[in-house]
Amino acid sequence: MSILIDENTKVVVQGITGGEGAFHTAQMKEYGTKIVAGVTPGKGGLRHGDVPVFNTVRDAVENTGANASAIFVPPPFAADAIMEAVDAGLEIVVCLTEGIPTLDMISVKQFMKDSSSKLIGPNTPGIISPGKCKIGVMAGYIHTPGRVGVISRSGTLTYEVVDQLTKLSIGQSSCVGIGGDPIIGMTFVDILGYFEKDRNTDIVVIIGEIGGHAEEDAAEFFRKNMSKPVVAFIAGITAPPGRRMGHAGAIITGGKGGAREKIDALEKAGITVVKNPSEIGETVARVLAVRKSTYRL
Amino acid sequence: MKIHEYQAKALFHLYGIPIPRGHIANTPEDTLKAAQAIKKGPFVVKAQIHSGGRGKVGGISIVETPVEAEAFASEILGTRLITEQSGGGGKPVHTLLIEEALLSKTEIYVGIVIDRTKGCPVILASAQGGMEIEEAVREHPEMVITEMVNTAVGLRSFQLNRICYGIHLDAKLIKRLSDIILNLYRLFLDKDCSLAEINPLVVKNDGEMVALDAKLNFDDNALYRHPDIAALRDLSQENPLEIEASKYNLNYIKLQGSVGCMVNGAGLAMATMDLIKLSGAEPANFLDVGGGATTEMVREGFKLLLSDEDVKVIFINIFGGILRCDTLAQGVVEAAHELHVTLPIVIRLEGTNVGEGRKILAESDLKFTVASGLGDAATKVAAAVNASKSRGF
Numbered sequence: 001m002s003i004l005i006d007e008n009t010k011v012v013v014q015g016i017t018g019g020e021g022a023f024h025t026a027q028m029k030e031y032g033t034k035i036v037a038g039v040t041p042g043k044g045g046l047r048h049g050d051v052p053v054f055n056t057v058r059d060a061v062e063n064t065g066a067n068a069s070a071i072f073v074p075p076p077f078a079a080d081a082i083m084e085a086v087d088a089g090l091e092i093v094v095c096l097t098e099g100i101p102t103l104d105m106i107s108v109k110q111f112m113k114d115s116s117s118k119l120i121g122p123n124t125p126g127i128i129s130p131g132k133c134k135i136g137v138m139a140g141y142i143h144t145p146g147r148v149g150v151i152s153r154s155g156t157l158t159y160e161v162v163d164q165l166t167k168l169s170i171g172q173s174s175c176v177g178i179g180g181d182p183i184i185g186m187t188f189v190d191i192l193g194y195f196e197k198d199r200n201t202d203i204v205v206i207i208g209e210i211g212g213h214a215e216e217d218a219a220e221f222f223r224k225n226m227s228k229p230v231v232a233f234i235a236g237i238t239a240p241p242g243r244r245m246g247h248a249g250a251i252i253t254g255g256k257g258g259a260r261e262k263i264d265a266l267e268k269a270g271i272t273v274v275k276n277p278s279e280i281g282e283t284v285a286r287v288l289a290v291r292k293s294t295y296r297l
Numbered sequence: 298m299k300i301h302e303y304q305a306k307a308l309f310h311l312y313g314i315p316i317p318r319g320h321i322a323n324t325p326e327d328t329l330k331a332a333q334a335i336k337k338g339p340f341v342v343k344a345q346i347h348s349g350g351r352g353k354v355g356g357i358s359i360v361e362t363p364v365e366a367e368a369f370a371s372e373i374l375g376t377r378l379i380t381e382q383s384g385g386g387g388k389p390v391h392t393l394l395i396e397e398a399l400l401s402k403t404e405i406y407v408g409i410v411i412d413r414t415k416g417c418p419v420i421l422a423s424a425q426g427g428m429e430i431e432e433a434v435r436e437h438p439e440m441v442i443t444e445m446v447n448t449a450v451g452l453r454s455f456q457l458n459r460i461c462y463g464i465h466l467d468a469k470l471i472k473r474l475s476d477i478i479l480n481l482y483r484l485f486l487d488k489d490c491s492l493a494e495i496n497p498l499v500v501k502n503d504g505e506m507v508a509l510d511a512k513l514n515f516d517d518n519a520l521y522r523h524p525d526i527a528a529l530r531d532l533s534q535e536n537p538l539e540i541e542a543s544k545y546n547l548n549y550i551k552l553q554g555s556v557g558c559m560v561n562g563a564g565l566a567m568a569t570m571d572l573i574k575l576s577g578a579e580p581a582n583f584l585d586v587g588g589g590a591t592t593e594m595v596r597e598g599f600k601l602l603l604s605d606e607d608v609k610v611i612f613i614n615i616f617g618g619i620l621r622c623d624t625l626a627q628g629v630v631e632a633a634h635e636l637h638v639t640l641p642i643v644i645r646l647e648g649t650n651v652g653e654g655r656k657i658l659a660e661s662d663l664k665f666t667v668a669s670g671l672g673d674a675a676t677k678v679a680a681a682v683n684a685s686k687s688r689g690f
Binding site: 027075076098099100101102103104105106107109110139142152153154155156157158159160163164167180182183207209210212213217233235236237238239275276277278279 | 411413414416417418447448449486489491516518519521522560561562563564565567568569570571572574575580583587615616617647648649651670671672675
């Protein structure tokens with residue numbers, strides 16, 4: 001099993017005829033993802049390879065039964081593309097676009113208030129359930145099916161962690177990049193909830209970074225709601241202090257957001273925090289081994 | 298993106314937020330004329346730099362006469378101000394803002410920023426405005442009133458009431474403050490601000506409220522739809538290498554160490570810096586070439602690293618997703634040839650098209666130290682740093 005996407009997920013690619021859209025459509029298909037449709041306004045009726053292209057997401061859904069979307073649309077049009085996917089009733093919407101204006105994302109959040117669609121991203125590498133389905137831009141071959149859930153705010157750092165796991169023969173159930181923007185769809189807390197319920201996930205790795213307080217929220221959620229072990233890494237412990245945002249930023253974050261505050265919050269909640277980024281895989285292996293030996297006793 | 302106080306005040310004026318009478322000047326003579334045009338002293342002369350905390354380091358002076366204003370201008374124009382927030386090099390002072398000095402007992406703070414968790418703008422207000430607002434709020438968080446705004450319906454009257462009564466504002470001033478906050482909110486949305494701040498907002502004897510200071514930051518991702526705002530950028534306030542980097546959409550921050558890093562993705566770049574420090578070396582910079590880097594971007598990134606004289610060892614750490622390893626390898630080889638690189642280079646490549654990438658590196662006549670895995674890379678970078686030290690760099 002896996003969370004959110006699997007071998008039955010049918011994907012429509014918004015922006016399929018663009019450079020990145022076309023390249024990653026090919027990569028996703030090669031990985032085994034069921035790409036059933038593409039959308040590019042004005043190119044409806046054409047085919048992109050063997051994938052039918054539609055003018056609107058609604059047309060694509062009606063004709064192909066797509067239930068998830070991958071969005072490769074340039075930043076000025078990306079918020080609209082997310083709303084179109086949500087309005088067409090897609091269950092999972094993955095927005096890969098980087099550089100969407102924050103106010104546009106606020107409109108998206110308002111638009112999604114009463115919707116059951118789940119948004120991943122934007123500015124994310126996407127989501128992959130190894131061996132089943134990948135909606136995103138991650139290199140598929142570094143993943144291997146297994147029982148570790150991975151959640152990350154970062155793109156390439158996630159690949160790094162997955163690579164370490166795979167090289168230790170530790171497979172993954174699903175890996176989710178929640179995105180690095182100020183305003184995103186699903187959060188650490190949302191995804192932790194899915195992994196806690198997933199019978200085929202034994203342990204979760206959280207890859208956080210400085211800024212915001214998503215990691216602190218995750219620590220709180222873990223303490224209250226989780227039985228499975230969590231291992232975390234926070235990037236940026238040696239980073240210089242961020243660019244200041246007047247007084248308002250300092251007032252509103254109220255002592256949260258720094259690497260040390262995050263590590264403190266996670267450790268206090270009982271999460272294992274790794275300090276050296278080259279030791280994330282080993283730490284997961286160690287926590288898993290302890291857990292197994294505990295069960296045997 | 299940041300802009301100067303005087304530019305922010307011009308926008309305030311456009312949006313109906315009262316500002317003090319004032320003029321800008323770039324020379325002592327113009328400073329004199331500016332003060333004379335205001336006529337009645339005292340005057341306040343304020344250095345225009347992209348940093349807060351200037352008042353604490355002599356960047357603001359209150360003077361009685363235009364001649365004194367001119368004297369202050371002669372002292373400060375052309376210097377660099379180092380504040381708590383400016384970084385070690387400070388910021389150059391090229392422009393002064395000369396205003397009528399307004400003294401007031403009441404200093405109100407008003408700010409608007411995005412609340413990441415709630416996903417909406419939030420209005421902050423306090424009766425304890427002024428330079429020590431952060432300290433005051435740390436001890437008494439209840440002194441700040443916050444109101445989340447539902448952008449679909451806008452900032453509502455009841456919220457303005459809660460702010461005004463919350464900060465115990467004199468009833469006669471409620472209409473005025475409400476109008477100012479509404480106008481600031483309108484400006485925030487219209488121009489895609491990431492921060493809008495008035496600190497302090499003062500009350501004159503006649504009851505008029507005036508924004509003594511103005512701070513506006515803008516969402517870089519939205520500048521494409523605000524050419525008027527983009528035109529306000531002042532390159533003199535930015536690090537030259539960082540300006541060069543931004544031309545190519547590279548995210549570069551200069552640091553103090555000797556290991557020049559080129560990494561794709563901010564998270565991996567930060568983790569790479571953490572790793573370098575843990576191995577006992579110091580990063581010379583943060584350089585994120587981003588997910589969608591092209592050969593040209595990689596080449597320009599490389600040039601940036603080489604233009605920094607502190608760099609003794611180059612460490613390239615790329616995990617290809619969107620950025621394909623062959624693209625990266627091509628860029629590195631081209632740049633190394635073009636720039637006649639002699640520094641030791643440690644490369645760690647993984648991800649999309651890694652086979653082609655490694656092949657391009659292997660077939661080039663350049664000597665790269667290829668690392669496999671972060672642990673191995675850390676060891677090799679540390680070894681290269683030690684070797685360069687023993688060679689007497």
